[in-house]
Every structure is written in structure tokens, then in C-alpha cells.
Amino acid sequence: MADAPKPASMAHPKANLALDIARLPHPAPVPGDSRTAAIADPGFGRVFTDHMVRISWSEGQGWHGATLGPREPISLDPAAAVLHYAQEIFEGMKAYRLADGAMALFRPHENARRFNASARRLAMPELPEETFVEAVRQLAIADREWFPQVEGGSLYLRPFMFAHEPFLGVRPAKQYTFLAIASPAGNYFKSGAPAVSIWVSADYTRAAPGGTGAAKCGGNYAASLVPQAEAIALGHDQVVFLDAAERRWIEELGGMNLFFVFADGSLVTPPLSGTILPGITRDSLLQLAREEGLDVREERYSLDQWREDAASGKLIETFACGTAAVVTPVGRVAGKAGEFTIGSGGPGQTTQRLRERLVAIQRGNAPDPHGWVLRLD
Numbered sequence: 001m002a003d004a005p006k007p008a009s010m011a012h013p014k015a016n017l018a019l020d021i022a023r024l025p026h027p028a029p030v031p032g033d034s035r036t037a038a039i040a041d042p043g044f045g046r047v048f049t050d051h052m053v054r055i056s057w058s059e060g061q062g063w064h065g066a067t068l069g070p071r072e073p074i075s076l077d078p079a080a081a082v083l084h085y086a087q088e089i090f091e092g093m094k095a096y097r098l099a100d101g102a103m104a105l106f107r108p109h110e111n112a113r114r115f116n117a118s119a120r121r122l123a124m125p126e127l128p129e130e131t132f133v134e135a136v137r138q139l140a141i142a143d144r145e146w147f148p149q150v151e152g153g154s155l156y157l158r159p160f161m162f163a164h165e166p167f168l169g170v171r172p173a174k175q176y177t178f179l180a181i182a183s184p185a186g187n188y189f190k191s192g193a194p195a196v197s198i199w200v201s202a203d204y205t206r207a208a209p210g211g212t213g214a215a216k217c218g219g220n221y222a223a224s225l226v227p228q229a230e231a232i233a234l235g236h237d238q239v240v241f242l243d244a245a246e247r248r249w250i251e252e253l254g255g256m257n258l259f260f261v262f263a264d265g266s267l268v269t270p271p272l273s274g275t276i277l278p279g280i281t282r283d284s285l286l287q288l289a290r291e292e293g294l295d296v297r298e299e300r301y302s303l304d305q306w307r308e309d310a311a312s313g314k315l316i317e318t319f320a321c322g323t324a325a326v327v328t329p330v331g332r333v334a335g336k337a338g339e340f341t342i343g344s345g346g347p348g349q350t351t352q353r354l355r356e357r358l359v360a361i362q363r364g365n366a367p368d369p370h371g372w373v374l375r376l377d
């Protein structure tokens with residue numbers, strides 16, 4: 001790996017201590033009946049809560065001015081660097097409701113670590129992990145009334161950071177804003193996810209070696225919109241990307257990692273080679289599958305092999321995974337060279353079992369031997 005630029009926050013002796021987050025009064029939270037109506041069927045990403053966390057960073061002061069206050073529009077100078085050179089990163093995580101009614105986060109320190117890995121790649125300052133976790137924890141607690149009552153609902157949390165320094169020269173900015181907002185989310189799929197159809201993009205790639213594929217940055221998503229729209233236009237649900245160098249190896253979907261289940265009981269997922277986003281769901285499922293005694297391998301798998309193995313019956317299931325939908329079975333795959341069906345075309349047994357095991361831990365219905373669940377109250 002090339003030498004990453006020195007994280008700017010290292011210049012500050014207190015950088016690793018959690019900041020105190022000051023609580024600002026909210027003059028006008030959404031009235032209870034409007035809130036109840038808004039969260040009755042929230043869908044995904046279109047309803048927002050009353051509060052947000054805001055923390056500033058400047059070269060002179062490091063991280064400062066942490067507040068939890070009313071969610072409100074932010075003002076940006078038209079020359080703010082993020083609007084021109086896309087210096088922006090984000091995380092996606094959920095507060096879950098446990099069986100006993102308490103709220104909990106799932107492996108939030110992993111999100112904090114990945115946030116800082118993204119920050120290093122985008123030449124941005126790292127936020128102390130404890131501050132990151134405190135920010136999302138306090139936000140979820142402040143907006144607990146927004147937790148949707150629908151079965152399988154959650155409070156989706158979106159921490160993000162961008163360069164707000166007004167400057168058009170090309171270099172890492174000297175001023176950043178960290179924000180965390182929350183959005184009530186319904187159950188993606190009420191009774192287990194239906195199998196999706198995916199389109200193999202031949203014309204576009206998501207990430208090249210040496211690029212930003214392993215960072216969770218907005219720019220990766222901007223680049224995936226055209227291929228994703230192409231998949232939808234052709235009647236599919238999602239796009240799957242091949243590696244940029246050989247256009248041969250399966251990488252991932254626009255926002256989900258992929259797993260392959262074989263008839264001999266083995267489970268394969270592409271290795272974290274720098275062009276794949278290191279999903280926390282991916283990592284959790286790898287651990288659960290190993291504990292179950294599956295033969296788990298992180299190795300490259302080609303599109304040609306996938307088609308051949310699906311036809312011969314050697315491959316019986318494929319699923320995608322990520323925080324938003326947990327585990328989604330893949331039923332059909334289509335590309336320029338034709339289409340093929342995975343297994344019966346519906347959800348497979350291993351896919352469903354792994355999904356249920358993970359959801360049971362996340363919702364407090366199964367023991368949590370790894371300490372993945374952080375209770376909020």
C-alpha cells in the first residue's frame with residue numbers, strides 16, 4: 001500500500017479522547033401526531049427525525065464544537081470543496097429494537113473504524129472512535145420516539161463528513177463538518193427477502209485497483225448510478241460489478257457484498273482486495289458461517305465459473321448482504337452473454353439460515369458471544 005497521508009487529527013494531543021457533545025434545546029420538535037403518521041409506513045430514507053449531531057474540524061483547532069441539536073438545513077459557501085472535488089465519506093448503520101424493548105446498535109465500533117479508514121483514503125481527518133460511537137448513540141436516544149413501531153422496523157443512522165472549506169485549489173481541505181442524522185426505516189421485506197434479479201454490467205466498473213473501492217465515499221455511489229439505472233431499465237433489481245482489470249472476477253453490487261453457496265457445503269465470498277467495500281454484515285456472516293462449520297473461503301470467483309456452476313448444480317445459492325436489507329437472495333443473473341438461474345430461483349436454505357441467525361443476534365433473540373450488540377438503554 002502507498003503511504004497514506006498522515007491523519008490530520010494526529011496533530012492534536014487530545015484527538016483520541018471522546019469529545020463532549022453539548023445538547024442544544026429544540027424549539028419546535030415535530031408534534032406527536034405528525035410523527036406517528038410519518039413513521040407508520042416510513043419506507044427507506046425519506047422520513048427524518050428531529051435531531052442531528054454536528055462536529056467541526058479545522059486545521060488550527062482539530063475537532064471542536066460538538067453539538068446534538070435540532071436537525072436543520074446547513075449553509076455552505078458555494079466554493080465549499082466538497083461541492084467541487086467530492087471529498088465526502090459516510091456510514092450506514094441501524095439502531096434495532098431488542099426483544100425486551102431496549103434499543104441497540106450492532107458493532108458500532110466497526111463502523112467507526114471503517115469511517116476512519118475511509119477518511120484516510122480521502123485525505124480527511126480521523127474522528128476518535130469513541131466520539132463517533134457517542135454521536136450515533138446520543139442521536140438514537142434523543143430521537144427514540146421516532147423508532148418505527150412496524151415489525152422489523154429500525155432507526156437508520158447516517159453519520160457523514162465533508163470538506164466545507166471554501167477553496168477551489170486541489171488539495172485536502174483544511175475545514176470539515178461531521179454530521180449524523182437519523183431516518184426511521186420500515187422492514188425491507190416483511191417475511192424474508194424475495195430473490196432478486198441482477199444485471200452484470202459489461203460497460204461499467206465500480207472500483208479499480210488503487211482507487212476508492214474500499215472507502216465508503218459518495219463518489220463511488222455517483223459512479224454507480226448509470227449502471228444501476230441500466231439494470232433497472234432492463235428489468236433487473238440490482239447491478240453486479242466485475243473487476244476493472246480483467247472484467248472477469250465478480251466483485252459486489254452497488255451497495256452490497258456477495259456470497260456463493262455450494263452443494264458441498266462451502267461458502268465463498270470475494271476477498272477484500274482493495275476494490276471491495278469491507279461490509280460489516282459480510283464480516284459477521286463469515287464469522288457465523290465458520291462457527292457453523294461451513295467451509296468458508298475468501299477467494300476470487302469468475303462470472304464464467306458462476307454460470308457453469310449454476311448450470312451443473314455445483315452452486316446452489318447466491319446472496320447479497322448489507323445493513324439495509326441484511327441478506328437478499330439472488331435468483332437470476334443476466335448479462336450480455338445471456339441469463340441463468342441460481343438454484344430454484346428462490347431463497348435457499350443456507351441464505352435463510354444465516355439471515356435468521358444474524359437477525360436473531362441483532363434483535364436480542366439469540367446469545368451474543370462476540371459482544372456485537374451495544375445496548376442503548
Ligand SMILES: *Cc1c(COP(=O)(O)O)cnc(C)c1O
Nearest residue numbers: 255256257277279280281322323
Ligand atoms: C456499505 C456498503 C456495503 C455493505 O456494508 P455493511 O457494513 O454490511 O452495511 C457493501 N458494499 C458497498 C459498496 C457499500 O457501500
